[in-house]
Amino acid sequence: MKEEPNKLDRRNFLKAVGAAGLASTVTETTTGFVSTGAVAGPDDSNDTEKTQKTKVQQVPRRKLGKTGVEVSCLCLGGDFSFIDKQIVLRKALESGVTYWDTAYNYGGGNAERGIGKFLSKNPGGRKKLFIVSKAAIFWGAINAEKVENRLQTSLKRMNTEYVDLYYAFHGLSNPAQLTDELKQWAKSAKKRKLIRFFGFSTHKNMAQCLTAAAKLDWIDAITTLYNFRVMQDPKMQNAIEVCHKAGIGLTAMKALSRGVRRLQPVETEQDKKLVGHFLKKGFTEGQAKIKVVLQDKRISSACVGMNNVALLNSNIAAACDKTRLSQADIEVFKEYAQATCSGYCAGCADICDAALPNTPYVSDIMRYLMYYNSYGEHYQARRLFAQIPSNVRKGLSDLDYRLAEARCPQHLPIRKLITEALGKLA
Numbered sequence: 028m029k030e031e032p033n034k035l036d037r038r039n040f041l042k043a044v045g046a047a048g049l050a051s052t053v054t055e056t057t058t059g060f061v062s063t064g065a066v067a068g069p070d071d072s073n074d075t076e077k078t079q080k081t082k083v084q085q086v087p088r089r090k091l092g093k094t095g096v097e098v099s100c101l102c103l104g105g106d107f108s109f110i111d112k113q114i115v116l117r118k119a120l121e122s123g124v125t126y127w128d129t130a131y132n133y134g135g136g137n138a139e140r141g142i143g144k145f146l147s148k149n150p151g152g153r154k155k156l157f158i159v160s161k162a163a164i165f166w167g168a169i170n171a172e173k174v175e176n177r178l179q180t181s182l183k184r185m186n187t188e189y190v191d192l193y194y195a196f197h198g199l200s201n202p203a204q205l206t207d208e209l210k211q212w213a214k215s216a217k218k219r220k221l222i223r224f225f226g227f228s229t230h231k232n233m234a235q236c237l238t239a240a241a242k243l244d245w246i247d248a249i250t251t252l253y254n255f256r257v258m259q260d261p262k263m264q265n266a267i268e269v270c271h272k273a274g275i276g277l278t279a280m281k282a283l284s285r286g287v288r289r290l291q292p293v294e295t296e297q298d299k300k301l302v303g304h305f306l307k308k309g310f311t312e313g314q315a316k317i318k319v320v321l322q323d324k325r326i327s328s329a330c331v332g333m334n335n336v337a338l339l340n341s342n343i344a345a346a347c348d349k350t351r352l353s354q355a356d357i358e359v360f361k362e363y364a365q366a367t368c369s370g371y372c373a374g375c376a377d378i379c380d381a382a383l384p385n386t387p388y389v390s391d392i393m394r395y396l397m398y399y400n401s402y403g404e405h406y407q408a409r410r411l412f413a414q415i416p417s418n419v420r421k422g423l424s425d426l427d428y429r430l431a432e433a434r435c436p437q438h439l440p441i442r443k444l445i446t447e448a449l450g451k452l453a
Contacts (some may be wrong), residue, residue, distance in 0.1 A: 046182035060128035085123035086346045089327045091157075092276030094224055094247055096191075096325040098157050099348040100321055101328035102126040103280055103339075106407070109141020116145045118336050121153055122343050123363035128278075128330050129185075130161040130197050131177045138183060141185035149437060155255045159226060160185070161249070166319035171206065171212035178221060191391070192248055193222040200231035200376055202239030210245045224248055231390050241273040248276035252328060252374050254284040255319050255360040260373070263342060271325040282320045283313055285401035286370035287393050287444055297366045298314060303358050317354055319360055321345075368437045372397070375397075375436060382431035386423070388415050389431065389441060396448045402429070412452035423449060 078315035088097040103119045105128060119127070129138045139160065146153055159407040162169070162177040174195045181190065193216065195209055205227070224247035229236040233251050240246040249270065257263050270277055306317040320329045330344075333339040364371075372393035392412065399408035412420070426440040435441065 037302050039329040048281075068316070070432055074394050081213050083121050083123075084343065084347050085341055089324075090276075091248055091278075091327045093272075093274030094276055094316055096157065096224075098126040098276075098328050099124050099346075100328050101317070102328040104280070104330045104332040105129045105138040105142075106133045106332055106404075107334050108137035109139075110137050110144060112141060112334060113145055113148075114336060115333060115339055116142070117149075117221070118339055119333075120155065121151075124339070124343065125155050126157045126159070126328055128159050128227055128280075130163040131181055132163045137186035139181050143184050150403055157191045158185065159192040159194065160190050160250075161197040163194075163197040169209075171208050173378060174212060175216075178216065182221070190222050192224045193251070194227050195225075196227040197232060199227040199229045202236055202314045205239065205243065205246070210243075212428035213245060224276075226275070228248070228280065230394065231374045231433075233374055234260070234262040234266040235264075235377070237270050240275060241266075246275055246280065247340075248327075249252070250278040250280050252281045253320060254282045254324065255316060256284050256364045256368070256371055258320075258323070259361060259364055267323075267361055269327055270392060272381060276327050277325060278328045279320045279326050281425070282329045282331060283316050284371065285397050287366065287397045287400060287439075293360075295367070297363055301359065301363045304356075307354070309350075311341065312344070312382050314341060314348075315352065315356070315360075316343040317342055318348070318350075319357065322352055344365075348416075369439055372439060373437055376434070379431045381398075382434055383426060383428070386426060388419060389445070392423075392448050392452075393417070394417070394437070395452055396444060399418050399448075399451050412448070420449075420453065 044208050050230075086099045086101050090096070093096045101124050103115075103124050103126065109116060109129075116127075127142065129142060131139070133139070142158070151290065160178075162174045178190070178193060182188065193213075195212075199205070213222070216222045217225070218447065220287070226246050226248040227240070228234070228250040228379055230252040233253075237249060237251060240249060249262045250442070251267075253263070267277065303313045305312055308315075312319065317329050317331065331342055333342060372390055374390060374394075376387070376390035380387045383389060392415075395412050398404045398411070398412045423445055428443075432439065432441045
């Protein structure tokens with residue numbers, strides 16, 4: 028059988044693994060396992076010249092719901108400082124990864140400042156980009172004034188007059204927060220040409236938030252937690268479908284599905300089986316996870332954190348590759364999801380909140396522990412944990428988690444994980 032021309036070069040990948048060793052070649056961060064490309068330094072003076080001599084593969088584009096805009100099917104997530112990652116921004120733009128995702132608080136503000144630095148040196152690049160930013164108000168009341176102030180700060184940081192897509196929420200968990208006040212603010216911001224489109228992101232109670240948004244005529248796009256694990260949930264599938272039919276553009280985040288307990292790329296027998304299966308097909312595990320999300324045509328783009336050129340190249344290869352995963356491949360993901368569910372929080376916060384009505388933070392703590400264990404983002408995890416009210420943090424060790432554990436669909440050992448979080452994040 029003739030091999031498809033766009034198939035990932037498995038031989039070269041395996042050759043790199045053999046030369047460098049699995050431990051050094053397969054590295055887990057906020058994106059997939061690394062590609063075989065070399066990591067360029069931040070000031071590679073020969074980079075531009077090399078790019079001009081080589082035709083750069085362009086990432087495919089997809090329509091973003093009813094907006095009338097096409098975006099790259101791979102979105103550059105930037106939950107870190109872009110100031111010293113200018114080479115990543117340049118390579119992304121050159122490869123057609125023109126959908127950039129950031130937020131007011133990412134990298135302590137340095138994600139947006141890094142984009143501003145890039146645009147100041149490459150002003151012609153702005154019209155090629157589709158930039159999304161977020162007010163990212165996690166705790167406390169949210170109102171139009173707060174959102175406006177954060178947007179104005181973001182515009183100044185990024186050296187731009189407008190944001191293509193703006194999210195008031197980075198982590199909407201209750202549809203009731205989509206108030207008429209925010210609707211009127213979004214309408215005003217569009218009229219003033221500060222934003223083109225408006226929406227929210229969600230990684231808690233996603234199905235409820237998406238279903239509610241589908242009934243609103245002022246939500247243009249949503250970034251939602253969506254990966255091979257979450258797609259097993261019928262409620263989530265229904266929510267994705269109603270949003271798609273309503274013309275809401277959908278971007279998948281957390282596509283690589285990092286668990287709260289996973290410390291190494293290949294730790295268990297289930298991990299080895301999953302990695303081995305896709306290596307035989309010519310994909311890294313991370314590349315396969317991106318492909319299974321993008322195989323869902325209702326999804327406009329997969330947002331993945333990529334903080335070096337090797338990771339960017341690996342994910343670009345996955346997005347450009349035209350090989351479809353088979354039903355057998357999808358079953359491998361399904362089996363892996365079932366076998367390892369006790370290490371993954373699926374964001375169904377309403378279940379924990381009902382069991383622990385005075386402590387509506389359990390799913391957040393699970394996510395912060397994931398950042399610490401699986402992403403290696405220790406500072407970020409601790410910073411977010413510190414934002415939980417101090418009286419709640421102090422009382423976490425005294426709570427009875429048995430009811431929450433009994434109701435958890437993922438069978439998470441919640442007390443054990445909370446204890447771990449207190450030891451690492453407090």
